[in-house]
Amino acid sequence: MPALPEYKTRVLLENGGVPIVGGVFVAAGQDIPADVPETPVYIKAQIPGATSRAAQGLVRRCDTKDDLVKGLKELLAPGPWGQVEGVLVANAVKMVGEIYVACMLDFGSRKRLPGGVMLFTAEGGSGVEERKDRLTQISFSLLHLPTAADFKAKIGDVKNADAVAAFLEGFAKTYARYKLMVLEANPVGVLEDGSVVVVDCRAEFEPHAVGKNDKDLFAAAPAAKEDKTPLEKLVAKINEDDPSGTGFVREERETAPEGAWRVATNLCGGGGKMLWEMTTGACKDIHSMNESDTSGGLSAFKSYRILRAILEQIDDSQVLILTGSGMGFQNQHHLAAAVWKGLRESPRPLPAMLRFGGTDEDKGRALIEKVAKDLPVKVKTFMPHVFPNAMVDEIGDLATDKRATVKPEPQPEGEPSFSVKVPPGDFYYDKSKWDSADAPPCVAACPVGFLHWNAEARTVEPVEGKSCIGCLMCEVASMLEGKGELRIKLDMPEVK
Numbered sequence: 346m347p348a349l350p351e352y353k354t355r356v357l358l359e360n361g362g363v364p365i366v367g368g369v370f371v372a373a374g375q376d377i378p379a380d381v382p383e384t385p386v387y388i389k390a391q392i393p394g395a396t397s398r399a400a401q402g403l404v405r406r407c408d409t410k411d412d413l414v415k416g417l418k419e420l421l422a423p424g425p426w427g428q429v430e431g432v433l434v435a436n437a438v439k440m441v442g443e444i445y446v447a448c449m450l451d452f453g454s455r456k457r458l459p460g461g462v463m464l465f466t467a468e469g470g471s472g473v474e475e476r477k478d479r480l481t482q483i484s485f486s487l488l489h490l491p492t493a494a495d496f497k498a499k500i501g502d503v504k505n506a507d508a509v510a511a512f513l514e515g516f517a518k519t520y521a522r523y524k525l526m527v528l529e530a531n532p533v534g535v536l537e538d539g540s541v542v543v544v545d546c547r548a549e550f551e552p553h554a555v556g557k558n559d560k561d562l563f564a565a566a567p568a569a570k571e572d573k574t575p576l577e578k579l580v581a582k583i584n585e586d587d588p589s590g591t592g593f594v595r596e597e598r599e600t601a602p603e604g605a606w607r608v609a610t611n612l613c614g615g616g617g618k619m620l621w622e623m624t625t626g627a628c629k630d631i632h633s634m635n636e637s638d639t640s641g642g643l644s645a646f647k648s649y650r651i652l653r654a655i656l657e658q659i660d661d662s663q664v665l666i667l668t669g670s671g672m673g674f675q676n677q678h679h680l681a682a683a684v685w686k687g688l689r690e691s692p693r694p695l696p697a698m699l700r701f702g703g704t705d706e707d708k709g710r711a712l713i714e715k716v717a718k719d720l721p722v723k724v725k726t727f728m729p730h731v732f733p734n735a736m737v738d739e740i741g742d743l744a745t746d747k748r749a750t751v752k753p754e755p756q757p758e759g760e761p762s763f764s765v766k767v768p769p770g771d772f773y774y775d776k777s778k779w780d781s782a783d784a785p786p787c788v789a790a791c792p793v794g795f796l797h798w799n800a801e802a803r804t805v806e807p808v809e810g811k812s813c814i815g816c817l818m819c820e821v822a823s824m825l826e827g828k829g830e831l832r833i834k835l836d837m838p839e840v841k
């Protein structure tokens with residue numbers, strides 16, 4: 346899903362009355378403003394969705410004015426990271442403690458209503474990834490947000506508990522006010538007087554949830570638009586052609602360290618991106634080739650296209666990790682169908698680690714386990730309670746040192762039997778493969794009654810007034826229960 350750079354996330358927090366360190370944003374192409382804070386300061390390159398900026402030299406401490414001028418000049422110029430939106434110049438503050446706090450969506454389950462969940466620890470700052478087992482999880486209703494007193498009762502024996510609890514109340518309100526997917530602050534500095542202040546922050550959002558009055562704040566900066574890689578442009582076009590949900594992919598600009606596992610990610614919502622980053626942030630032997638996330642209920646057609654884009658554009662990867670969303674409205678059986686189709690139709694498939702969580706997760710996992718032996722690469726499925734921190738231990742068993750090019754499954758040719766515009770797809774029915782007078786299994790497999798068996802013409806047709814949801818269930822049934830009589834061709838969009 347789209348991410349806000351830090352300087353814009355600060356605006357959300359300021360609007361919510363959440364205390365943040367003082368700072369000034371210097372846009373690309375802008376002169377250094379007169380009100381820039383006095384040194385010492387920290388300068389931070391502003392790149393939406395970027396993580397581990399300090400390790401890439403994109404966060405620097407400047408103790409003199411000359412350091413500041415030189416640093417701004419270097420970070421504002423195009424580099425391996427591309428063209429930044431600008432640089433945040435923030436006050437250096439003396440902290441006596443560091444807190445970690447994040448809010449994300451809890452999509453619920455059959456027994457639990459959706460809501461929010463806050464992750465909190467009084468041991469934040471650098472290396473929090475290694476202390477993730479100490480995080481306190483606080484679930485809350487988005488309709489009735491917790492008060493400071495509620496948070497105080499949950500955070501345990503924390504110094505300056507009143508100030509911290511009041512901060513958490515404002516933080517949760519900001520998260521809910523803007524309908525964010527993720528709001529994270531690390532560190533939140535504890536100052537000598539006992540007050541707390543946000544030092545670093547980020548946010549992720551669902552474009553369709555942005556309020557009319559906030560669209561300018563959440564709009565992408567022109568510089569960020571111009572700096573898209575071919576993969577990012579392709580995913581943007583996929584989003585444009587198919588409005589079901591939103592896929593977010595940002596390609597890593599830095600070269601993988603020597604000896605590190607090179608991992609392509611397809612993290613399908615549910616906080617998967619955040620959990621993966623927490624897991625791998627302190628790992629020197631794992632290099633994410635891209636950032637990824639989704640929001641909303643993506644069709645399987647769209648999930649397939651995004652997976653194909655990742656497989657074929659990120660050429661140097663050794664393994665793929667995909668996590669299902671846990672969303673009640675993103676069916677995991679449909680997602681598994683997209684993964685199966687993507688791995689068998691790609692000329693550059695990757696060994697894959699797959700975790701499905703949410704509606705029909707059992708069916709999704711069963712589908713992959715059933716077809717795994719016939720795939721051109723190794724795959725391993727994980728139960729929904731297994732999170733990325735446990736999955737990374739399996740990377741060495743699946744990753745390939747030499748990625749192969751394979752002959753993919755042949756695509757249907759000629760004129761399609763019929764086509765669907767949204768989500769876009771071409772349907773091919775081969776009556777020579779089905780000689781029964783009864784309807785083939787693809788008809789009954791459609792969950793919305795979009796397909797009809799014309800017994801007289803011995804063909805499958807779309808039902809007038811019904812809409813295809815792009816779930817791929819008809820093709821799955823055709824291939825596993827029928828004779829492959831129905832195939833769906835999902836062309837990749839062209840990008841200039």
